[in-house]
Amino acid sequence: MRAVLILAALVGAGLLAAGPARADSGPPKDPLAAFGYHLYGQYCLGCHGGNAAGRYKEPGSATGFGPGREQQQQGGIGPSLRGVGALAADFYLRTGYMPLRRIGLQPRRERVFLTNHEIDALVAYVASFGGPPIPTPRPGLGSISQGQALFAEHCAGCHQVMAQGGYVTGALPPDLMQATPRQVAEAVRIGPFVMPKFSKSSISDRQLDSIVRYVEYTKNPSRPGGWGLGYIGPVPEGLVTGFLAIPALLVLCLLLGRRFKREPGA
Amino acid sequence: MSRARNAIVSALVLLVGRRRRRPKPEETRLVPALPPNPVAELVVLALLGLSSLAALGFVLIYAFGDSLPNETQLLGAALGLAFLFFAAALIVVGLKLVPEEELAEEYPPHEHPGEQQVIAELVDESGTRFTRSRLFKLGLLGAGGTLGLAILTPAVSFGPLFHVGSFLRTPWRRGRRLVDENGRPYKAADIEKNDFYLAFPEGTNDEEKDQMAASLVVIRLDPDQLHLPSHLEGYDADGILAYSRICTHAGCAITLYRAPLFQPDEPRPALVCPCHYSTFDPAAGGTVTFGPAGRDLPLLPLYVDSSGYLRAKGNFDGPVGPSWWGVRMWKAQP
């Protein structure tokens, strides 16, 4: 199913790539970035436009029907990638956020089908337009308790205090269980989708190390009390009450008390 | 060695021998006699033995389990099993070893007219010396009632009554700087687009920071994106907006800021409360766009001073926090 969707997205992208906005300044000199340029033309051009300048308006060309229809109507619009830097490209590609299944969807963690080398090339190409480099968080230098406090202040509102993900009207802040330290650091700085983009004045690099260290902790927290139930609080606890504790006690009651069925001739 | 054998033999005699005891000659019994059930009896004894073992295990784990990684689990399993084995023993006793009787008897009578009569007469006749019985009852009621009231009166000192002042008061006044949780003042240049900041009034201690009207969520929007209603005109400082951090629905902290990276196809900016998902539009002066909140989010007017620091221009446009009867009647006060 997923493969079919990705294929559809690719075909759509390819079709659009054949459309307007092709004029560009040609491949960069650096061989890796040049390879990235070709990949860009294959996968990204349709939405992000030539020279990574973005596509903001596209005349509607509604054809056909089915899931692809909306995409064509929207005509593939995407933000400019000039100046977003290596970190944004690295984040979106290595999490599988891009390519998007359909314009307007929240990007989600998907299987990455580009090879490592292809991603490196695309990152190099996007980085050739300038922008911040890929951050290297050092969680070892952070303080876990400071991280807890900072996470509670900046992140817990959306991602839940144990980074188990949550809900905000219009979007689903993901859980951070699969997020690598580098991806956490990148996301804090770029603010994917509707996430705020935290500046260095708001979260310093040292504080970011602490946050990353805390996020690493949430992946395998201490659970001295037994089965952790997903660390999201009362909902699973209620499920255990309703589907484990109460049935067990009901069985005990059924064992001890008379049931109608046992009656002879009733 | 022989000691051990003696012990085993006596244990066996105790266990098996008792069963051989002759039943007493059948008299008039209250509980029906049933044949012994040695298997069930043995099971009960085994269960009781397991229960005491588990209970002992609990004590041992408590005493020596300090270094064990799963101390709580082991303690819980030991104690839980001790109880459960004991319960199993009791259940086997109840289902297999105790004579099963089903008896019948009359339900208690619906009422006791004789006693009712006596009680009523007792009360009535005892009161015949009173000539003004109605007045007496009234007096009794009055004294009892006022006494009750008197006893309850000290509870009034629980807290202030008829005092709306504290609900309107905020620590904000003109000129007060906005600081972060460490007391560092915010400059207008610190506030970037798509980021959101927690702010307090300058010079508050930790306890005062917990006052509902103290905390703010500060954001920056494009000035041309703003469409503040006319009565909030000028509350922003170059697109910087400072809203109360406390939701007007049920008082939770607004710690969700929806900040779209790419406006054309992502949801608009919004401040959201995680308790009941009340969603406020910061560009429109904090109006509610979804969820149960019944009031707009209060907005604190701001200005940037000559050294670039963010300062309050006055007070919130309305009282902070969840609604009560007078929340629309007064303005927030310093």
Place this chain on the structure above:
Amino acid sequence: MTRRAVRWLDQRSASAPLLRKTLRYLFPDHWSFLLGEVALYAFIVLVATGIYLTFFFVDSTKEVVFHGTYYPPLYGQKVSEAYASVVHLSLATRAGLLLRQTHHWAANVFIAAIVLHLFRIFFTGAYRKPRELTYWLGVTMLMLSLLEAYLGYSLVDDLMSGMGLVIGYSVGLSIPFVGENLMNWLFDGMFPGSPKLWPRMYIAHVLIFPILIGLLLGAHLLLVALRHHTQFRRTKAQTERTIVGVPAFPGQAPRSLGLMVGTAGFLFLLGGLVQINPIWLWGPYHTYSSTNGAQPDWYLGWLIGALRLVPSWDFTVGSYTVVPNPFWGGAAFPLVVFGFLYFWPWLERRFTGDHAFLNLLERPRDAPVRTAIGVGIVSWVFLVFMAGSADRVNVTFGIGYVSQIWVYRVIVWVLPVVFAFVTWWICKELQASEVVVLDRREAEAEARLARLRRGEEPPGDPGALES
């Protein structure tokens, strides 16, 4: 030996007649009659573990710096003394976590057992005359237990409990006309109140409410014993006048004790093996912090659902806010539900005109209208309860929250009515099918009798003249 002990006791207490009566008190036998007992035993576990916890809890919101090296993520953070004491009790006191978790699980099970017990009472008509008083005491205990449990987890002062407390405060504040005064008085000022709030909540949780519940429980059991238990008409011997049951001793005692010890055992097992409310993970509460996915414990889930379903609206007259929004979901909704529970015995008597003394229970199908109304109310509350977890459903299953809320806003009014009608119809069908079975049996018996008379069937058939 036994006789000597009994003699000793009787001489000193003159209790032999009472004791004899008690030992031969009859318990009609049905598994559903044990649900109330489960609640009672969970309450005993609550009191026992709760007493232990009081020795370790500090009822103060004074700010301290957390110095427990046993939990690094909180080390050096500013927390309240109450929160620090519970973290210490959980992580650095031997068997402390076991008792705390058992206490919390027992609370969850306690209220679940009360609710199931209430269902049994309602759907079998056990609340009818002469047992209305027993029923009202029970409903009152349910209400008190909800408040008691809410106070219990609010005391901890962790991030989630703080969010729960401020929501409760807002609901109190929203009570028309008096809310602001009431909350000002209880909290000694605006939220988060004065330092006196915590001792108040604590004494209410460990003394006032437990004693109230205990007293009502005593009265509840006394009334049950005085009027004797209701029974199903399982045999011909069981009538409105005659009770048939197992005597307390020796028949019922080991079973009830087994249920008590078993309930305790199961709760301790849960307390040791399944983590509940890991407050050290939530961190401390401040009015300006909150977390996503915060929910109340299950028994208050119907209230968060109701709070979330109410559309954005404050009822105002001029600038006077008559009914602030949280009142509808947080106060009016539970008031309607509890009001229904209180008034139902009276309402039913009003409409059926049945003023008789009733000791026999009805099966749900025997009273289709009551069962239908009951199912309607239960499904109404249950749908609202489900709406309370719509956000987690969105996270787990990807069904949009906003659409869910809109769907719930409609179906909480429609589906209960549908369910009520369907229930009524099923009850009627079940009744009708029973008549069919009875008719058939009667006809078969007649036919067999006729064949017997004509000598077509050998007379030795054992079942021939029965049924």
